[in-house]
Amino acid sequence: MSTQRERFDAAIHFRKPDVMPWVETFWDETVIQWLKQGLPADRVTVLEWEMGRGGTLLGNMPAVRGFNVNSYFGCHRLFGCLMQADIGPMPRYKLQLLNETDRYAEFLTETGAKARRSKTGEYDWYSMPMFIDFPVKNRETWHEYRKRLDPHDPRRYPKDWDAEAYVRTFETYQDGPTMIRFNGFYGFGAQLMGIPTFNVMFYKDPELMHDMIEYWEYFTIETIRLAVETLRDRVDLAFWWEDMSDRHGPCVSPRIFKEFFLPHYKRVTGFLAHHGIDRVLMDTDGNIKPLLDLLIEAGINGQWPLEVNSGMNAVELRKKYGERLFLVGNLDKVELAKGGQSMRNEVDSKVPVLKEIGGYLPGADHLIPVEFTLERFKEYADYIKRYLLY
Amino acid sequence: MTDVLEDIAGAIGRLDSEDHAKTLLTAALSQGVSPSEIVEKGVRKGLQTVGEKYEAGEYFLSELLYAGSLVDALLQMLKPAMKDQKLERKGVIVLGTVRGDIHDIGKNIFRMLADSTGFEVHDLGVDVEPDSFVEEIKKSTPDVLGLSALLTTTLTEMRNTVEAVSTAGVRTKLRILLGGNAIKKEFASQIGADAGVLDAVEGLEICRKWMQR
Numbered sequence: 001m002s003t004q005r006e007r008f009d010a011a012i013h014f015r016k017p018d019v020m021p022w023v024e025t026f027w028d029e030t031v032i033q034w035l036k037q038g039l040p041a042d043r044v045t046v047l048e049w050e051m052g053r054g055g056t057l058l059g060n061m062p063a064v065r066g067f068n069v070n071s072y073f074g075c076h077r078l079f080g081c082l083m084q085a086d087i088g089p090m091p092r093y094k095l096q097l098l099n100e101t102d103r104y105a106e107f108l109t110e111t112g113a114k115a116r117r118s119k120t121g122e123y124d125w126y127s128m129p130m131f132i133d134f135p136v137k138n139r140e141t142w143h144e145y146r147k148r149l150d151p152h153d154p155r156r157y158p159k160d161w162d163a164e165a166y167v168r169t170f171e172t173y174q175d176g177p178t179m180i181r182f183n184g185f186y187g188f189g190a191q192l193m194g195i196p197t198f199n200v201m202f203y204k205d206p207e208l209m210h211d212m213i214e215y216w217e218y219f220t221i222e223t224i225r226l227a228v229e230t231l232r233d234r235v236d237l238a239f240w241w242e243d244m245s246d247r248h249g250p251c252v253s254p255r256i257f258k259e260f261f262l263p264h265y266k267r268v269t270g271f272l273a274h275h276g277i278d279r280v281l282m283d284t285d286g287n288i289k290p291l292l293d294l295l296i297e298a299g300i301n302g303q304w305p306l307e308v309n310s311g312m313n314a315v316e317l318r319k320k321y322g323e324r325l326f327l328v329g330n331l332d333k334v335e336l337a338k339g340g341q342s343m344r345n346e347v348d349s350k351v352p353v354l355k356e357i358g359g360y361l362p363g364a365d366h367l368i369p370v371e372f373t374l375e376r377f378k379e380y381a382d383y384i385k386r387y388l389l390y
Numbered sequence: 391m392t393d394v395l396e397d398i399a400g401a402i403g404r405l406d407s408e409d410h411a412k413t414l415l416t417a418a419l420s421q422g423v424s425p426s427e428i429v430e431k432g433v434r435k436g437l438q439t440v441g442e443k444y445e446a447g448e449y450f451l452s453e454l455l456y457a458g459s460l461v462d463a464l465l466q467m468l469k470p471a472m473k474d475q476k477l478e479r480k481g482v483i484v485l486g487t488v489r490g491d492i493h494d495i496g497k498n499i500f501r502m503l504a505d506s507t508g509f510e511v512h513d514l515g516v517d518v519e520p521d522s523f524v525e526e527i528k529k530s531t532p533d534v535l536g537l538s539a540l541l542t543t544t545l546t547e548m549r550n551t552v553e554a555v556s557t558a559g560v561r562t563k564l565r566i567l568l569g570g571n572a573i574k575k576e577f578a579s580q581i582g583a584d585a586g587v588l589d590a591v592e593g594l595e596i597c598r599k600w601m602q603r
Contacts, residue, residue: 103517104492117492118491118492196498200452203405203452204456204459246589247588251452252451253448290447334542
């Protein structure tokens, strides 16, 4: 019998595993709701040994680490064993409360953005903050911010970094894929400037955009270099976070992608491929179809989550792109959460046909939302498992 | 005279530089073209082209946002010359993100486009109580109420707002438009709204059509 990692690796390389890997990710708030709805609290994960209180106590303490909902339901975690290279600003901005009213709280975040959170909402992070100000606005603020993006800052690697120990960890990990994760060129810029400003700058100040994106290529490669050169093909895939599209389509046109992004994508994916990391999974919500040809040319060969509400359809993509793209997700979370025939129709319409062709890992088309009840998820889990055996 | 208006429309439609568009605007004013004609036959025509290219899949969010900033710069430049001139008003829109939702990127894009196209927009902001929408409707008697929501968890607030508007008896001639990432088209009819749209350009096009009837 194969391990979960071997199954995942087979699927993303278009080989048939013994069991098709079913992949889900969950909002923490959903799991909290499910604990209230009957998920057994005695299965909450406790890490046995950790230096106490974040390292402020020279002693060993147990630490609560949440609920392993993937293991409980038998689905794969998308993020298995992650390579620990820190791509954040160094030093971090100090998280602090800036303003507070009866309805809102405004914070300075660790990336330097200002975020407003509703205090009246039922959920916590699920309700997502509204970012109201960003640290990079123009050339001057970019040059200032760049000082915090030194790829050679020793804090980018874990305190316990030990190449041999990490090699062993990545070799022995079998509960899912091993992975390297970082922001892509759109994701990084939109995080630092905000979506409206970043998008307009391609027209207002193209030189600044070239400068930022070129630096991000250098920063990304140099930050991950040590880990990539150490672990090489023990890393099963790279997870490339972009979120560069909405329901209408990509946020940038193919022309802008070609001019500003394509060469830098190629150099990063080329660096990974040179070290044996040949699978690159892009995470972008929304409709990415108009950019797919260019993304494939850029070295991206996987897509998640393929949101149905944005017109993404894994069956159509498989027909059009064949083995040039492995696909993850694409089961409409809204239909799945309805349960019954709606859920069964959604699974039946995609999973059997894609299973036959291969290169597909079934799952919801984004994180499992709070509206998805525990009872309905159990029903969905029982149903989809009928399809997983080859 | 016509040429310079076409040049302005073309500059916006092609997404030329702000400097170039401003030069054309200065030329139009120096030729004695009235500001209202510049807005109607130059600026708004150019913006219309951008909207069409967006719907056709030639332009994307970057292009839409840049066109908006370009038009805004031109309208600011025209303001002093327009002090005694009235532009044709396409209609009145009351707009806001519903209670419990504090996101406004999509709403702001719609507001910018509607405003530039000639609608009078009363933007109530984010996290707006149903009663606040009702009060504003009573005050400004809009043609359209635009409700925005990013989060699926706040869809119930759209329903609550539509119900509050109906209960308050201010629904008679009012059209209700739903927008935002959480919206599916069929949701609009399920809660008694008139239309649900996938993006700001589609929303604006629907408002235009409603005003023509």
